[in-house]
Each structure stands twice: as structure tokens, then as C-alpha cells.
Amino acid sequence: MSKPTENRANNATIILSGTGGQGLQLMGRLLAEAAAIHGGLNVVQSRSYGPEARGGASRSQVVLSRGEIDDLRNPSCNVLICLSQQACDRYYTTLRDSGLFIVDSTNVKVVPTTRVVELPMTQMAADACGTRMAANVVGLGVLCGCSNIVSLKALEAATRSTVKAKFVDGNLKALAAGYASAKAFLESLPPARRSTIPDLSFV
Amino acid sequence: MTTATTMEPRLMTGNEAVTLGAIAAGARFYAGYPITPSTEVAEIAAAMFPDIGGVFIQMEDEIASLGAVIGASLTGLKSFTATSGPGFSLMQEHIGFAAMAEVPCVIINVMRGGPSTGLPTHMSQGDVMQAKYGSHGDYPTVVLAPASVLECYTLTIKAFNLSEKFRMPAIILSDELVGHMCEKVQLPPEGELEVVNRLRPTVPADWYRHYESTPTGISPMAGFGEGYRFHVTGLAHDSSGFPTEVPSETHALMEKFKNKEIRNIRDLTMVESYMMEDAEICIFSYGSVSRSARRAVRILRDRNIKAGALRPQILWPFPKQAVETMLDQVSYVLIPEMNVGQLRKEVERLSHDGRGRIKGLNVLNSEFITAADIVERVEHDVL
Numbered sequence: 090m091s092k093p094t095e096n097r098a099n100n101a102t103i104i105l106s107g108t109g110g111q112g113l114q115l116m117g118r119l120l121a122e123a124a125a126i127h128g129g130l131n132v133v134q135s136r137s138y139g140p141e142a143r144g145g146a147s148r149s150q151v152v153l154s155r156g157e158i159d160d161l162r163n164p165s166c167n168v169l170i171c172l173s174q175q176a177c178d179r180y181y182t183t184l185r186d187s188g189l190f191i192v193d194s195t196n197v198k199v200v201p202t203t204r205v206v207e208l209p210m211t212q213m214a215a216d217a218c219g220t221r222m223a224a225n226v227v228g229l230g231v232l233c234g235c236s237n238i239v240s241l242k243a244l245e246a247a248t249r250s251t252v253k254a255k256f257v258d259g260n261l262k263a264l265a266a267g268y269a270s271a272k273a274f275l276e277s278l279p280p281a282r283r284s285t286i287p288d289l290s291f292v
Numbered sequence: 293m294t295t296a297t298t299m300e301p302r303l304m305t306g307n308e309a310v311t312l313g314a315i316a317a318g319a320r321f322y323a324g325y326p327i328t329p330s331t332e333v334a335e336i337a338a339a340m341f342p343d344i345g346g347v348f349i350q351m352e353d354e355i356a357s358l359g360a361v362i363g364a365s366l367t368g369l370k371s372f373t374a375t376s377g378p379g380f381s382l383m384q385e386h387i388g389f390a391a392m393a394e395v396p397c398v399i400i401n402v403m404r405g406g407p408s409t410g411l412p413t414h415m416s417q418g419d420v421m422q423a424k425y426g427s428h429g430d431y432p433t434v435v436l437a438p439a440s441v442l443e444c445y446t447l448t449i450k451a452f453n454l455s456e457k458f459r460m461p462a463i464i465l466s467d468e469l470v471g472h473m474c475e476k477v478q479l480p481p482e483g484e485l486e487v488v489n490r491l492r493p494t495v496p497a498d499w500y501r502h503y504e505s506t507p508t509g510i511s512p513m514a515g516f517g518e519g520y521r522f523h524v525t526g527l528a529h530d531s532s533g534f535p536t537e538v539p540s541e542t543h544a545l546m547e548k549f550k551n552k553e554i555r556n557i558r559d560l561t562m563v564e565s566y567m568m569e570d571a572e573i574c575i576f577s578y579g580s581v582s583r584s585a586r587r588a589v590r591i592l593r594d595r596n597i598k599a600g601a602l603r604p605q606i607l608w609p610f611p612k613q614a615v616e617t618m619l620d621q622v623s624y625v626l627i628p629e630m631n632v633g634q635l636r637k638e639v640e641r642l643s644h645d646g647r648g649r650i651k652g653l654n655v656l657n658s659e660f661i662t663a664a665d666i667v668e669r670v671e672h673d674v675l
Contacts, residue, residue: 117474118303118474121303121474122303125301125303125476126301126302126303126476131475131476132303132474132475132476133473133474133475134303134473134474134475135469135472135473135474136472136473137413137414138413139413140328140412140413158475159583159584159586159587159590159663160583160584160587160662160663161469161473161580161583161584161660162469162660162662163662164662164664
């Protein structure tokens, strides 16, 4: 498989975006926990959200690095995950040229590029563990399945240590479903399009 | 929920670290009214206090919150509260009271966009002047600004120490970014960081004077219910605590307050210097923005611009000496702040050659000031 846009780096900025109530802050916390505690990286996770309990834009930013991190907020990102159309419209321009773009095609119908990993994450969450609420964790599985930023094992460990006990099993199923479908999605792409999806990993 | 003694590296937010710092400093009383973006402090204190013999009360508003904190501190408990802009405004009356009555207490202000209800979920540094001058009259206080999650822990302990040592209110000026961000931290083992307790009276109860004049300017402090009798008021008072209007006595009281800062300025100065040894330009900043300044210094150095950064960890009292030394050394100072330039005015006051070389980078739209913003401005001004 060709890797024209391989992007090995010492740090990465990941933006998780969507609508308030979709669990973006938990998603960020799980990713940070997996990378920092189970993956040995330094991490700064910050949030940006509105005053509403549900609705409105919500975003979680995770900066990962092997070294010290002084960029608490980055204007651009290496990975962008969008769980809503509004988030996709608003944040697409923050994605760097070589970045990895993942959208939840259950909610995002108009995507400004073909260089995208599109999977119906909300629908997959409903199918895998009976609740659409787990779309966030499906998203982490997808991220894991199409990059080498964080391992599935680390995400599973973070899920066990962070999520409430009664939700652990459901979330692990969501994680596995996202991971498997991302692998299948990449396999299914014709080579010309596959080569436009970057391989992101840490050296 | 883990306890303050956990030593493994773990992920936590600034607000969590502030609460664990308060507990490690010995705080056992919290009264507050929840407000974004400080609410997690109340949540964590409420969850942890029952297990460690602490008392948590949710009050009807922020005025009552600080009132309860002052009352609890007068019984001998280390006490604190947490709030944000609108609540901090309501607390001003009692901050002055705590200073006047010389009651140790710690106020955590996680700054958000203002004025008024403003931008509840967004960052700002708009309360820098209010933290020093928000209450009426001339009063002593110490204000600390953490820039990392670990510092939320260590500076909160420092705030309690200074508040206890000098019998005055201490304020932590955090902001939405620092309070809500998660970083991997390894808390220092218990006992490694110094914990200071207030000076206690050694005289028999009959001889005790709550505001006794001492060579150090700090009066030993008994707690209510310990057998000592004393009077506490917001009125100008003599050493017994009862009101007085005698000019010599009110003058002595105000001198005592003034001297708390002047005589103890070494204790009340904390400034971090970053690559300043050979610096020709300086980025002067504090709190979350100072992290961008560090990054900007590294970028500028890569481009052969001799930059350094100076960061007050204690904003008030203002670190006059360190800033004067910096002004003597460099030819250009950039002061990035998420306000209209509140601390820049303090720096300008110390510059005797006009304001031309002291520039502000001021952002008021709740967006963070990044390293790239700082680098762009420095290159624009200097090259």
C-alpha cells in the first residue's frame, strides 16, 4: 500500500467536534487518558463549548507530544473528527493539508473533500451497543483503526478506567465496532483514493 | 476519586488540581455557589470532604459563601471557596472584610469572559485589576496565577501558606483554559511541599489580644471556641478588635496592612525567568498565555531573535524589582494579555523612558493568544 502522505511527527493535534451532548468532552478525555497514561505521551486536552447543556457547538482538542507541550490551543490540527454537519462546516478549514479527516456520515451529509473517512458512527453505535450515545466512542475506534496515534489496547484500558462501570461493556463494543469498520473501510477503498488518506503515527 | 496523596502520574484538570492542592494544604472547609467554569472545584470538594473530616456547604450566593468561609476560618479551619467573574464581583465586599479583620482565606477565581454574565464557558484574563483593587480601601492581598495543571496544585498550597502566614486573603487567578484543561501530572509526595499554619497565641487567654502589635507585624491568631475572647469587626479597630477612630490607632492599623506587603515582599514575589540570560527582547505574560510565550521564545530563538520570557506567578504584590531589572536589560517588551492591557499598565509605570518599547497584544474575543500570534507581533515590531 502506498504511503504518499505519511506524517510521522513528534506531536499531533486532534480536534473532536460536534454538538453539545454528543459526548465530545468524554471522547477527548478517553483519548487523552489512553495516550498519556497508557501510551506514555504528554498531553494537553482542552475544551470549547457553549453555555447550553445540549445543543450548540462543542469541541475537544487533544495535543499529544513526546516532549513538553506549550501549545495549549492550536489553530490547526492533524486530525479532525466531526460528528455533526455544523462542526464539519465550521472546523474543516482548521485541518492541515496532510491531516486525517473523519466524519460521522449519519449526521454529516455534505463533505467538502473526498479525502475523508466517512462512516455512519451514530448508526453503528445504535447497532453495536443499542444506543446512539456511543457514537463518540465509535469515533475513537475509527481513529484508532486508521492511524497509529494511539493503540486499541490503550483505548480499551482508558475506557475501563474512566467510564462508569455499567457502561464499560457497551463502550468496549462501540470501540471494537469503530476499529473494525475503519479497517474494512480502508480496505474497500480503490488504491487511488486510499492513497489520499494519510497514515498518521508517532515515531 | 483518588486522594491528594496519589503519586502515580495521572491525568487531571486544573480545577481538580486546585482542589487537591487545597486539601493537601490542610483545607477542611468549603462554602460556595457553583458557577462555570469553576464548578468542578465545588463538585470535587463535595465528593472528597466527607471522607477526610471536611465540611462542604452550598450557599445561597457568593456573598454568603465568602462570609461562611471567613466564619469557618475564624474557628481555626483552613477554608476556601471557588468562583468566576460574576461571583467574584459579589465577593469583593467580604474580601475587604477578610483583609480588615485579618482572616486567612483562599478564593479561587477561574476567570471567564466579562463584563457581567459575559461568556460563561470561555477564557479571559479580565479580573487582574479587580483581584487587587476590587474591594474598597487600601488593603493587602496576594494574587497567584497558575499556568499549568501542576501549578494549580502547587500554587494553591502556596496561596494557603501565604494567607495563613500573613493573615490576609489569597486569591488564585486561574482561567477557563487552565481550569478545564487536562494534563498529565505527577503530584509531589505528601510532605515534600511546605505547609504553613497560622501563628497561634502562646499567652494565657486573659492576656490575648487578637490584633496584638508584634515585631513581625503579624498577630498570633486564636480560634473561636478555644477559650480566647476577641472581637471581630469591619470597622477600623485597635489591638483588642474593638472599633476606634483615634487617628494614631487607625494610622497604625493601615500601616500594619501596608507593611504586610512591603516587609514581606521576598515571600510575596514569585517570578519565573525563561531564557532571559542574554535576552534582548522580553515576552512578559502570566497564566495560560505564558505557555504560548515560552513556545514563542523557542521559535524566535530559532529565527535568531534573542527573546526571553518573564512570568510573574504572583501578580500582586506586583514584582517591581524583577520587572525593573528586565526593563534595564531589554530593548523591547511584548505583553500579551486576554484583557485590554491591565498588567501592561503596571509595567509602563516602571519604565522611565516612555512607553514606546512596551507593547501590548490584547485579545478580547475569548480566543486564546497562541505562540504564532506572539511571534508574528514580535517580528512585526522588531524586524
